[in-house]
Amino acid sequence: MKIFNTPSNSSTISGFLLLGFPCSRKGQILLFVLFSAVYLLTLMGNGSIICAVRWDQRxxxxxxILLANFSFLEIWYVTSTVPNMLANFLSDNKFISFSGCFLQFYFFFSLGCTECFFLAVMAFDRYLAICRPLRYPTIMTRCLCTNLVINCWVTGFLWFLIPIIITSQMTFCGSKIIDHFLCDPGPLLALTCKKSPVTELAFSTLTLVPIMILFLFIMGSYALVLRAVLRVPSAAGRRKAFSTCGSHLAVVSLFYGSVLVMYASPASEHKAAMQKIVTLFYSVVTPLLNPVIYSLRNKDMKKAMQKILGM
Incomplete structure (x- = not known):
């Protein structure tokens, strides 16, 4: 267990306490049951999509293929936080070690960054399918699709190495209580012995750059898609085009809407309760809703899911 070198007038911190959702013992048990159900449903829903894509030749x-990888990502994304949160609900000791905290920090935000890349690639795929339908088979080949998937995973995990190294090298002292259910950068930076505006700015920049660039890329792709769809002469053709993009747009809106609320404004403006609610939405609720959105709005996926579930 790592011990920080802190100034003589500050206490030594060997880890942190994740405050989570403070309430009575009965309340903690109720939350444990609720989030256990949400976690299991998330695993089942995203796992069903992976199985459907794997077993249905159509x-x-x-x-x-991108959707299956996205569902695989969502499983690990929710797993990076929920199991630890469930354990804390039943534990009187909500302690998390320094290494455990920063491992959670790294995996959670790397997976989140990877999700941003996947959403951008999925938007690019829909742009090619609708705006370049004749060239789509020759452009979006299996080889290109595989390379895009690999690049999403590699880039997502490499990008957050720099912020995690910057934060882990800071000196923490005083209170070791993180008023959150995960090791979020805002509460972590609030525990540093010496405030460093330059470091906080660098961290914010490295966090927001991929989010904003990829968000603008997605919006640009769908602006071109919308223009192409409006030029389709038949109403049936427009409905079909919109249906193939509607699910992805809904997922993008849910994820980016909550992420931008959280990270596009200074952390100091967010109260602890609001931070928890917004983080809970994009880290737990969105992965739960994604399989429902994709399976309900896509006929091929709906049929494949019904076959998998024996309906």
């Missing part, structure tokens, strides 16, 4: 296309 879904062996770039769009569904």
């Amino acid at each position: 879904l062996h296309t770039p769009m569904y």
Whole structure:
């Protein structure tokens, strides 16, 4: 267990306490049951999409291969926080070690960054399918799709190495209580012995750059898609085009809406309760809703899911 070198007038911190959702013992048990159900449903829903894409030959296309990888990502994304949160609900000792805290920090934000890249690639895939339909098979080949998937994973995990190294090298002292259910950068930076505006700015910049660039890329892709769809002469053709993009747009809106609320404004403006609610939405609720959104709005996926579930 790592011990920080702190000034003589500050206490030594060997880890942190994740405050989570403070309430009575009965309340903690109720939350444990609720989030356990949400976690299991998330695993089942995203796992069903992976199985459907794997076993249904009709879904062996770039769009569904990207969706299966996205669902695999969502499983690990929710797993990076919920199991630890569930353990804290039943534990009187909500202690998390320094290494455990920063491992959670790294994996949670790396997976979140990877999700941003996947959403951008999925938007690019829909742009090619609708705006360049004749060239789509020759452009979006299996080789390109595989390379895009690999690049999403690698880039997402490499990008957050710099912020995690910057934060882990800071000196923490005084209170070791993190008023959150995960090791979030805002509460962590609030525990540093010496405030460093330059470091906080660098961290914010490195966090926001990929989010904003990829968000603008997605919006630009869908602006071109919308223009192409409005030029389709038949109403049936427009409905079909909108249906293939509607699910992805809904997921993008849910994820980016909450992320931008959280990270596009200074952390000091957010109260602890608001931080928890917003983080809970994009880290737990969105992965739960994604399988529902994709399966309900896509006929091929709906049929494949019904076959998997024996309905």
